[in-house]
Amino acid sequence: MHLVSHAIRNLNMKTLLFLVIVIFSGFSAGIIHGLVNLVVVEPFLDKAIGIENQNMFGTGETRETPDFWQKFDAYRMWQKEGEVLAGGILGLASGALFGLVFAYVRGSLPSNNDVKKALLLCSIMLLVIFFIPFLKYPANPPAVGDTNTISFRQSIYSEFIALSGLGALGFSVLYKKLGSSKKLIAPLGYTIFITIAFLLMPDNPDKITISMDLVNQFRIASLITVTISWIANALILGALWQRFQPHITRQQIQ
């Protein structure tokens, strides 16, 4: 029997299969995100970019000529194609984080079904690293945002996501250590922590000068499509995990 226990100590998750499943599910979800954006988000982006163009014509920065529109249309077509590619890259990136966290916490998630486990983790991660940061720093369409503040806005946005994500990680460790009667302390602690961070972090310094209707419609569209991409990632990863079981290792011992 000592031979068997020795073999067990040396077993590991099937690394290549695990990586393929994680990368494929993330990239696929990202492509879906890009394609859905073309239908759901692009109309608002086009409207906002139209406002930017009118501002440029008004200030004389650019002249409205047939040549301008020809180049502009080709440029926008290239950006829309780029949106699908960028969706794939972003999906691969967020899917890499999702897959890694899933591998570590899968055993602690309730249910015997990997799709249900993945959907549960997806809802927690989406809340912590997208929805809550979105409440503080919501998405804005073109025509909102000063080029001179971009570095500041990027830093406060990433700091708030990091605070929320690391805070949730810390309180989830605490959750595991607490006895069943005290487990409520962990989500309560995270709520207090992120509320304080929410109040202390600086606001977006840029003023919104375009129609709030357009901004709000854009934000709702953004929320919908990001949610779709995360759910797609969870469904694909969960289904592939359920089918191929990369955490199961078999080894023949003579």
Add this chain to the structure above:
Amino acid sequence: MSESFQIVKSDSKVSALAAAILLVLFGLGVFAVGYDQGQLFSLVEGSKAFDANYLHELAHDMRHASGFPCH
């Protein structure tokens, strides 16, 4: 007569290599789509990459749509 055992083990342990690959993909991908202002291409093209801002322009619509600060 030799006996044969099959060890079947369920393990959530991720190899360090797999974790490192996924963390690099996460960091690079999020930076390329959400944050790059010419930095990545400047490694090859030099300072002119900051003027062209190619990745920013290519990922522009996804950057806005997924909530990253832009412009």
